[in-house]
Amino acid sequence: MPHDVTLIATLAVGFVFAFVLGYFAHRLRLPPLVGYLLAGVMIGRLAPGVVADSAITGQLAEIGVMLLMFGVGLHFSTADLMAVRRIAVPGAVVQIALATAIGVGMTHFWGWNFGAGLVLGLSLSVASTVVLLKALEERNAVSTPNGRITIGWLIVEDLAMVLTLVLLPAFAEALGGHVPADGHGIGEGSLLANLGQTLVKVTAFVLIVLFFGPRVMPWLLRQVARTGSRELFTLCVLAVSLGIAFGSAKLFDVSYALGAFFAGVVLSESDLSHKAAANSLPLQDAFAVLFFVSVGMMFNPAILLEQPGKVLSVLGLIIVGKSLLALGIVLGLGYPLSTGLTAAAALAQVGEFSFILAGLGIAYKLMPVEGLSLILAGSILSITLSPALFALVDWIGGRLAASPRWRGAYETGRGQAYPRLLAELEASKLQLERKSAAHKTFTPEELVGQFPLFANLSAEQREVLLLHFETRRVQPGERVIRAGDKANNVYFISSGEVEVVPRGGNESIKLGPGAFFGEMALLTGAPRSADVTALDYCKFLTLSRRDFRQLLKKYPLIRDQVVAQASERGAMNVSLLEKSLAEQEPPVAGN
Numbered sequence: 001m002p003h004d005v006t007l008i009a010t011l012a013v014g015f016v017f018a019f020v021l022g023y024f025a026h027r028l029r030l031p032p033l034v035g036y037l038l039a040g041v042m043i044g045r046l047a048p049g050v051v052a053d054s055a056i057t058g059q060l061a062e063i064g065v066m067l068l069m070f071g072v073g074l075h076f077s078t079a080d081l082m083a084v085r086r087i088a089v090p091g092a093v094v095q096i097a098l099a100t101a102i103g104v105g106m107t108h109f110w111g112w113n114f115g116a117g118l119v120l121g122l123s124l125s126v127a128s129t130v131v132l133l134k135a136l137e138e139r140n141a142v143s144t145p146n147g148r149i150t151i152g153w154l155i156v157e158d159l160a161m162v163l164t165l166v167l168l169p170a171f172a173e174a175l176g177g178h179v180p181a182d183g184h185g186i187g188e189g190s191l192l193a194n195l196g197q198t199l200v201k202v203t204a205f206v207l208i209v210l211f212f213g214p215r216v217m218p219w220l221l222r223q224v225a226r227t228g229s230r231e232l233f234t235l236c237v238l239a240v241s242l243g244i245a246f247g248s249a250k251l252f253d254v255s256y257a258l259g260a261f262f263a264g265v266v267l268s269e270s271d272l273s274h275k276a277a278a279n280s281l282p283l284q285d286a287f288a289v290l291f292f293v294s295v296g297m298m299f300n301p302a303i304l305l306e307q308p309g310k311v312l313s314v315l316g317l318i319i320v321g322k323s324l325l326a327l328g329i330v331l332g333l334g335y336p337l338s339t340g341l342t343a344a345a346a347l348a349q350v351g352e353f354s355f356i357l358a359g360l361g362i363a364y365k366l367m368p369v370e371g372l373s374l375i376l377a378g379s380i381l382s383i384t385l386s387p388a389l390f391a392l393v394d395w396i397g398g399r400l401a402a403s404p405r406w407r408g409a410y411e412t413g414r415g416q417a418y419p420r421l422l423a424e425l426e427a428s429k430l431q432l433e434r435k436s437a438a439h440k441t442f443t444p445e446e447l448v449g450q451f452p453l454f455a456n457l458s459a460e461q462r463e464v465l466l467l468h469f470e471t472r473r474v475q476p477g478e479r480v481i482r483a484g485d486k487a488n489n490v491y492f493i494s495s496g497e498v499e500v501v502p503r504g505g506n507e508s509i510k511l512g513p514g515a516f517f518g519e520m521a522l523l524t525g526a527p528r529s530a531d532v533t534a535l536d537y538c539k540f541l542t543l544s545r546r547d548f549r550q551l552l553k554k555y556p557l558i559r560d561q562v563v564a565q566a567s568e569r570g571a572m573n574v575s576l577l578e579k580s581l582a583e584q585e586p587p588v589a590g591n
């Protein structure tokens with residue numbers, strides 16, 4: 001009997017179909033996501049026997065969500081979110097509330113009960129992070145104020161959904177559903193007790209992660225990065241993201257998604273978070289793709305023919321309802337039409353959270369299975385229509401900006417809301433820059449531009465080397481090295497000038513940017529051979545004795561140059577000393 005290869009089959013078929021259809025979707029100028037969803041639909045319909053293991057696809061989907069949420073956490077700048085809070089928080093909350101209310105009202109006409117309508121409404125009220133980020137990326141708008149506002153809005157939506165996912169089990173029974181025995185650990189008891197228990201666990205989890213995380217994780221990441229092994233670094237990122245997610249789900253009963261999100265938040269505090277994001281991105285992409293494939297597999301296209309009315313109302317709520325709500329809320333808060341139009345287009349789709357929520361709603365017997373098919377249909381159609389919607393708002397925006405009557409409302413809105421937000425965003429950017437400047441020494445390119453010594457290192461090696469440097473600034477006149485002292489650092493001059501006065505001599509030598517000093521004592525183990533004093537404001541990159549030794553051991557080419565320089569200096573000092581001795585006392589015969 002051949003051994004069980006369901007997982008391999010799921011992965012292989014999933015990747016192949018997703019790739020082919022994603023590629024064609026791209027060629028048709030549709031988001032590749034549409035292709036992935038369709039790939040899932042095809043696998044689910046055409047080859048159900050091959051990869052129909054719902055347990056495995058479900059788990060793959062969960063990994064996809066964990067990595068996605070980890071990515072969201074990793075890009076979560078608390079300062080950015082604070083800057084856009086006045087629009088993002090009321091915007092997201094009001095939009096979720098109103099869209100959900102419309103959903104409940106709509107399903108009332110279909111004869112669904114309140115619980116079912118609530119799950120459907122909530123599912124439709126939240127937009128997909130992936131779709132939004134891809135749309136903004138395509139338009140080069142991720143870091144524009146409107147881009148940051150919509151991302152902030154979406155993060156609030158995501159947080160609200162995380163809370164909803166956590167709380168749904170607690171409310172499921174009260175809403176007329178049924179929580180299976182293996183549901184997310186909500187024991188029996190009254191609703192209030194369940195709610196209290198959930199909140200206490202979540203709070204304990206958040207506090208523990210936020211308290212210990214920033215102390216431990218950035219340190220850990222730095223240590224691992226210093227090994228210079230990309231493999232170990234990637235492994236560390238995965239271990240942290242999946243480890244925290246899994247561990248927290250087991251210990252605190254929070255969802256995997258929430259655990260992964262906080263793992264990302266914790267790592268985002270590290271100056272290596274960009275590297276972590278870059279390393280986890282390929283996996284995040286791959287599993288996110290499988291997530292959509294597995295969602296597509298659940299979709300039954302027959303719903304389009306069987307329930308065209310319901311599909312159209314769901315689509316109407318997503319595209320028309322949510323857009324108008326976003327636009328209305330933004331304008332109501334006094335922000336400009338440009339923001340309103342961006343938010344309207346960017347948030348008029350549904351994605352990952354909708355499916356998870358719907359899946360949970362079905363598991364708890366709150367919503368009929370048909371609900372998920374409707375959401376899936378709405379999602380596939382809204383994502384497909386998203387580029388057209390963007391084109392429409394672009395066209396409207398262009399006309400408004402060109403009209404003298406509307407330009408003000410389009411660009412700045414009413415009152416001080418938008419100017420204040422812009423100022424806060426700018427401050428947040430400056431704060432981030434300052435923070436990263438405090439940690440960061442150079443980019444690898446700048447390092448080589450300044451220090452030809454490192455020209456032979458690969459980009460990866462330079463990046464690792466930069467982790468070892470510390471920045472030190474000194475004032476004019478400050479003594480950096482005292483002759484005769486014990487040595488512990490070597491200095492690379494990034495800016496400014498220093499004066500070197502070798503021991504016992506009268507001559508001084510000036511060193512400027514690109515030069516290094518302090519290497520001689522470290523090489524020989526002897527005391528410092530010279531006084532080194534700053535002549536103006538200087539910035540140095542310093543390496544500890546240990547890191548310097550490792551550098552030389554690892555890169556013989558650098559070692560040879562450093563040793564050559566040191567011996568040249570040593571020889572120069574000997575001759576300087578001889579010269580000064582000769583000047584002090586004229587030669588005595590026989591000496």
Ligand code: CMP
Pocket residue numbers: 481487500502509516517518519520521522527528529530531532569570572573
């Ligand atoms: P170290 O002996 O560790 O501390 C003083 C540093 O001054 C020394 O390493 C060299 O880096 C630097 N130095 C000493 N002599 C000279 C020289 N003649 N020219 C340039 N730099 C020197």
